Amino acid sequence: MKHSLGIILAGLGMALLAACSSSQPVVDEATMLAYCKEPSEANLDNLSKNYSTIINKSRKTGVKQPGIYSDYAVALVKQGRRAEANTWFNKEMAEFASSKEYVLQLKRTLIPEYANDNSIKADTTAVENASETVLPPEKRAAAEKRAATVMQKNKGEKNKKGKTDNQ
16 A cells, blocks of 8 residues: 555656646856856857747747747847847737837837837748848838947947946
């Protein structure tokens, strides 16, 4: 009797552990930590690739993770890929309606030139295809031109801060 009870309890424990484990892919903690410790271009590229991999794995399994599209979009903004970032912010809002206000605030802060563009590209199922934008070429060129001026202003402010900190 005790032997049967022990087997049943062990089986229930293993079933509980299996039920609690998650099969959805997660961001590599080492990659994220490396970027947080040293926000270099190489570490940002690695982090962006990690998000891309997770999105593709999630797409294949059908498991959608709230926030992953926004995280990827922020990485894209930091890489200067603003039009792609807009697409992924919009995808986040479409998939997870509860995040809309937060994502809109991110867009207003990070990519103000796309703040009112909430359209979603027809095929955003694969990250490799995300480089195409939903904007016509002439609108994209104008948006990228505005983005360049914003980035120049930010670099100028960082240079001024750096000079005062070093002096």
